Amino acid sequence: MEDRFKAYLIEAFKTIAPTKAAMEYRKQTLKAMLDRAQELRIKGMTDEELIYDTVLEDYEDFGDKLKEFEAREVKVNSAKRNVLLGVVLSVAVVAILAITYVIIGVVAHVWHPTWLLIVGGIFAGLLVIFGLVGAKAVKNKEFTILRLLIATGLVLISVFVFLVLQLASPLENVWLTFLAMVAVIVGADTAIAFFVNSKAKWIELPIFVEIFAIMLYVMLGILVHIWHPGWILCLAGVVAALAEVCTFVAIRNGKKDKAEKKKIYDKNVKTDEKYWSEW
Amino acid sequence: MPKTLKAEIWDKMQYLFRDFYDRMVHCVQIYDAPIDVAALKNVLIWTTEKTPILHSSFRANAVEPYWQVEEYTIDDILKVQLDCEDLDEVVDRFICQSIPVDNNVQYKVAVFSDGNRWALAMIVNHMCMDGGDFKYFMKKLAENYNKQIAGERGFIIKTGSRALDEVYSNLTEEEQEIAKGLYKNISAVKDEHYFPLTPSSKDDHTMICKRKVEKELFDNFKAIGKKLDVTVNDLMLAFYIRALYDIGMFNDSERLSIPCMVDLRRHIEAGGANTGLTNHTGFMVCSVENKGETINDTLINVLRSVRKSKDDPYMGLYSLPLLKLAYAVFPQVISETAIKIGYMNPLIGMSNIGLLNDALLKLGDANLIDGFMTGAVKFKPYMQLALTTVKGVMTMTIAIRGNDEDKKIVEKFFDLIVKNMQDFVELNRDKL
Numbered sequence: 001m002e003d004r005f006k007a008y009l010i011e012a013f014k015t016i017a018p019t020k021a022a023m024e025y026r027k028q029t030l031k032a033m034l035d036r037a038q039e040l041r042i043k044g045m046t047d048e049e050l051i052y053d054t055v056l057e058d059y060e061d062f063g064d065k066l067k068e069f070e071a072r073e074v075k076v077n078s079a080k081r082n083v084l085l086g087v088v089l090s091v092a093v094v095a096i097l098a099i100t101y102v103i104i105g106v107v108a109h110v111w112h113p114t115w116l117l118i119v120g121g122i123f124a125g126l127l128v129i130f131g132l133v134g135a136k137a138v139k140n141k142e143f144t145i146l147r148l149l150i151a152t153g154l155v156l157i158s159v160f161v162f163l164v165l166q167l168a169s170p171l172e173n174v175w176l177t178f179l180a181m182v183a184v185i186v187g188a189d190t191a192i193a194f195f196v197n198s199k200a201k202w203i204e205l206p207i208f209v210e211i212f213a214i215m216l217y218v219m220l221g222i223l224v225h226i227w228h229p230g231w232i233l234c235l236a237g238v239v240a241a242l243a244e245v246c247t248f249v250a251i252r253n254g255k256k257d258k259a260e261k262k263k264i265y266d267k268n269v270k271t272d273e274k275y276w277s278e279w
Numbered sequence: 280m281p282k283t284l285k286a287e288i289w290d291k292m293q294y295l296f297r298d299f300y301d302r303m304v305h306c307v308q309i310y311d312a313p314i315d316v317a318a319l320k321n322v323l324i325w326t327t328e329k330t331p332i333l334h335s336s337f338r339a340n341a342v343e344p345y346w347q348v349e350e351y352t353i354d355d356i357l358k359v360q361l362d363c364e365d366l367d368e369v370v371d372r373f374i375c376q377s378i379p380v381d382n383n384v385q386y387k388v389a390v391f392s393d394g395n396r397w398a399l400a401m402i403v404n405h406m407c408m409d410g411g412d413f414k415y416f417m418k419k420l421a422e423n424y425n426k427q428i429a430g431e432r433g434f435i436i437k438t439g440s441r442a443l444d445e446v447y448s449n450l451t452e453e454e455q456e457i458a459k460g461l462y463k464n465i466s467a468v469k470d471e472h473y474f475p476l477t478p479s480s481k482d483d484h485t486m487i488c489k490r491k492v493e494k495e496l497f498d499n500f501k502a503i504g505k506k507l508d509v510t511v512n513d514l515m516l517a518f519y520i521r522a523l524y525d526i527g528m529f530n531d532s533e534r535l536s537i538p539c540m541v542d543l544r545r546h547i548e549a550g551g552a553n554t555g556l557t558n559h560t561g562f563m564v565c566s567v568e569n570k571g572e573t574i575n576d577t578l579i580n581v582l583r584s585v586r587k588s589k590d591d592p593y594m595g596l597y598s599l600p601l602l603k604l605a606y607a608v609f610p611q612v613i614s615e616t617a618i619k620i621g622y623m624n625p626l627i628g629m630s631n632i633g634l635l636n637d638a639l640l641k642l643g644d645a646n647l648i649d650g651f652m653t654g655a656v657k658f659k660p661y662m663q664l665a666l667t668t669v670k671g672v673m674t675m676t677i678a679i680r681g682n683d684e685d686k687k688i689v690e691k692f693f694d695l696i697v698k699n700m701q702d703f704v705e706l707n708r709d710k711l
Contacts, residue, residue, distance in 0.1 A: 044352050045324045045353075050321050050325060053432055
């Protein structure tokens, strides 16, 4: 059996260059073939010819695989090294920020709110990780993961902005950051829905419009006390959302009407050659 | 890491049906000469290797169920006993077993013999395939077996997609758009007639009741049917429905609706030859307004109903988008509950499995002399009549979990069906 597999592989591998990689691939393939044959025997297959044929059936497209093997682009596998560099850099940045925090504390006796440096560093590190995972998610078309990452990232940014404004600025009502955060998260999610051409985009858009209007109304009410007639914003949001839904349905109906009109014309007005022959 | 396979919508649906029946499909083929067990073993392993679903266990994950490919040996699949005293009893005992979903193999084959007859029996999890593909499987098993004993190669078993969407593959784009919008719940048949089995009891056990229809009688009503341009399926529906009126003591003027299984492969490219082994079964509902004076009147009532279904280009495709939506939107645990609420399993049904072609099922020198195929064993109060034909002899089977009293009721029911056949032949003898 082994000799027959070897003979098969010798023929098959003639189509590619006799490199060290090809030799390793051939060895690996022979081992897989022998393992598979052994497995079939254990399962109860007794006909050696059938075992040989069944193993080769698994390699029906082996010619294509060999072509792919030869055409593959062998790149320096730097991914692991880059990850290591990323980890070292992240640790270094956090350490530098921590040292900076300690130096400022010891020299200038300012311990607060300089600790934000460390929080900011950690958040930035997380955002970088989210960015890397998000890029991979886009590549693999795993958009749910992307949406979760963006929402979580926006929460982190909002928390940091809130902390900075609250601790290091004279501004009041900085908690309104969290109201804005809700609108921004829904807005970002809607943008992704349009970007990936999700079916849910036309449902998300009116929801975003309404949430944006409500948040704006509350924020303006608190900041500049225009509760009245600010409430009109909420209703305007509803009107805008309804207008969008109506437009969407009208466009969709228009397209369907057009297609149906064509069908009616083809069936009832147009001469059909099949009329003369088909029963 | 173990290899996993996607659980398709029909796999999940058949899993849901565990509340209504035992999920097994059964086949028995009787031969007049020995079967080469060694050759069969080789062919079975080859087939199992090419069809991973057959050596996988079903994992009923609460979010997304899946199949996990498992290791096996031929002993997990094949059983051989060549010294049976009572062949029919041994075969019966074999086919009346059920394979758990978490078993490493999803089908079992047996070769039994009493020295005069050789039986090839097989049961398979309905989640893996339906009657249509089971017939295909048995044909290919015989074809590959014959190649094996002849020392030929080029074994065949289809290994394509098992997805539900394959069912639309032979429709035009326009038809597909319409078919994919058929959300109507066809299972909601407004009929509460049930077959008069006894209440569930501890004596209930799996039984496959069989009755053969004499060749002469079958040939006669088939010939009359041909003259009247009526199919065997339509005739059997008429005989069946009329017998139901009698056994159930339903009022003659009552409306009676019977779902009849239809093979959806009519909508699939190349009749489903390029899909994987799976389920593609829907049903059409046959509703008769009343029993009718004679069997001919019942037949007219049946034809009036069946014509509507036959003229519908989307026959059997209703409700499929609804199922797809439920499984797509919700995790398994919720979708199953939602479907259970909306789905009403038909109380009475009929499935015409059709011809087991003896020429295509021949195993070497062994000729097929008898056999049948039947669906899952129904739990009370559900029941279904299955029909198979071998060498011009029709076998009616009703697989139920019942007791001896139920068996008597089913036997009486078979008598009534046969009487309707005889009445039909008598009434239309001039057309012979």
